[in-house]
Amino acid sequence: MEPVGPRSTANEPRFANIGTFARLPRLDQVGQAEIAILGAPFDAGTSYRPGARFGPLAIRNGSQLLRPFDPALAIGPFSTVQVADAGDLAINPYSIAEAVESIAAGARAAYGSARRLLVLGGDHTVALPLIRAASERFGQLALVHFDAHLDTWDTYFGAPYTHGTPFRRAFEEGLLAQDASVHAGIRGPLYGQSDLDEDSVMGFEIVTADEIALESAATLAERIRSRTAEHPVYLSIDIDVLDPSAAPGTGTPEAGGPSSAQVLRLLRALASLPIVGADVVEVSPSYDHAEITAIAASHIAYTTIGLMALAASASR
Template identity: 60%
Template sequence: MTRGPVDSSKIPRFAGPATFARLPRLDEVERADVTVIGVPFDSGVSYRPGARFGPAAVREASRLLRPYHPGLDVSPFERVQVADGGDIACNPFHIEEAVETIDAAASSIDSRLVTIGGDHTIALPLLRAAARKHGPVALLHFDAHLDTWDTYFGAAYTHGTPFRRAVEEGILDTEALSHVGIRGPLYGKRDLEEDRRLGFGIVTSADVMRRGIDEVVDALRQRIGERPLYVSVDIDVLDPAHAPGTGTPEAGGMTSRELLEILRGLAGCNLVGADVVEVAPAYDHAEITSIAASHVAYDLVSLLALRENK
């Protein structure tokens, strides 16, 4: 029998525990099938800091989430045990040490993870942990930016470099790598050429608009196949109108509806883990960004619940 969220008919949504979706803590259940964890780390950012406060903001915004997902026809918290694993505390003054800490902590949790960041640096150790369990994984990366640059100011580990490092380390299946939502200026055409050489395909935000959700989802599913899949969502994939609270906003992004519909189109894929990163609440208004991120995390949890044999 699973233990679900606090009953909102007895305890108002604005009261009670500040866990994701008001779910039990990991130490309050015997075991978990899916664990939501936070990584309050933003030492790898190149522009506006503040994503270290993302996990707390997303948890707070998740209070209004309800237990039945009509879009996927699933009650995730009944189908599987979902728990909040708290935060991974890591060194904010030493990026390499933080990366190792996140890897070790994620590897020690015996369930599938939905991680709330934090900046995108954290995707690398999370991918390491996923690949250790499942082998090289397919990657579906939602972002305004490629995040396959080689370095920033000589630093190998930043929020703009995780997926280059992941390819170099052999933890990604290079036959199944996709960016979705890419847009905005680059340093040069070579950025695209190097990204293509690493094995990535690109669906721009304009492609989503022109081709439509169904065509985009079909193409992504064909590329993914039956491979173990990791989904990484940088909230700046959304237009600043839908996600102002982020560190590197770019005009011309996707709507929250488009993002959620693409995620729902992944139902049945072999999802093994996911993250939602770069929520920086200091730049947010009326919790617009953290609400969007909480719904993204809820959809990811629901997709993982659909994979369980129950």
């Protein structure tokens, strides 16, 4: 059966009507999808500026201009596989522990109708329950993590589930394959050298923001590919990987980051990776200007969908 694509813009302006991601059909309209887009509006794990609970709404708004063919990947992702918008999870904004459980449960339920999920955050706390659900389905994962920050810290104020700690928890829970994961875009001040030492013990390799600026995307992609090897890949993208000039609307901005062009180029160079799940998190629209961040996030999400559609085609 041919995939149901985005609503036509032939007779309806793209800024009209109710805004699903990229004007795609809702998941309940198509029943089953290869890729479902799911919002996780939650930001109680934020350590600095709040507001990422409004991220899914902002990213969907920023996605209305996306067109169906991606020449850079040479794929029309929405005509290659069925992609649909599954709406938002209902998440308790007052209890982080309950939110983590319900996000995992929501992801498991969504897997009943979709092979792969792309989740729009929300703060980075949401990645842990999403990785739990993905690893239940696909086994141990290699994590490819775009972020200014490591997010492998232990606790804040004694809290184990925060937006700075998801990947330490994922490591402790055995969800990640040994020495197969990568951070990309890391920069800025740390608490100490021990942050890096502990991160390395947890099996991460680091591609710094300077390396993204100075090395070719092909060179870096080869490093990432040799790291993730044959493992199924979970791609987690914190929008603060971008320089604050390219993504001001986020919770913990760090100067000296890559442009959206550099990040999109590196993403596209990962085209052969078997990406089974992904998230785009930390868009906090009250700090945004002229939808800069929301539009960047929507294009990163669109490119991620293209990568997942390529992975789906390759696995058929």
